[in-house]
Amino acid sequence: MNNDELNQILELNGEDRYDYFLSLVGEEREIWILVNAENRFLKIESGDGDIAHLPVWPSSAFAAEYAKGSDDLSPKSISLPDFFKKWVPGLTRDGLEVGVFPGRDDTLWITGPEELKRDLQDELASL
Template structure:
């Protein structure tokens, strides 16, 4: 399901907190999370404190939009929401990796794993 370019552009221009809220609603609605990967693995970066981060988007289109520059040889890949909650988040916590939510080529929301999990679970109550 490809989204209208105007929606993509408009959403990418939202402030980080609004993109985060959109992310939570979309991933719960579609029951999937997206990231970028290549043959070497998932895209990662470091935050300002040199903490490793994995990057996540709400849809394939948003992830693909960020497959440029150092990530140009990556492709969007879907992660099932249940796997994300039950396997990815605990694994990231154990490995000291933070989530970077909805990067838009400028910034993203860096958030504690526990807060992200609680926000997802809170949204799940609406379904």
């Protein structure tokens, strides 16, 4: 993917990026997160601390673009079966939402882990 394509997709609104995310993850069968040097995943909390979420991306390129300017973050892949079996129950237990595909304007689609799992399973069923 070249920079023009990357930028064009990052400029989409939150709903369109969510649809793009489902489509690409359905094809590639992996989700991307950012981790630090200690292999701890990036978690973002709202200013008032009410909502905490795990940001996720459909490819390494988008995660790396988000991490630009940070020395400590690097993209890490999670296979879809791993995400379904381990991450969804863990995120649900910890009360974390999922922030799907943050864009340039800092908007993103925030959803519950179980809801994202259902949407991804629907996407997989339609392929």
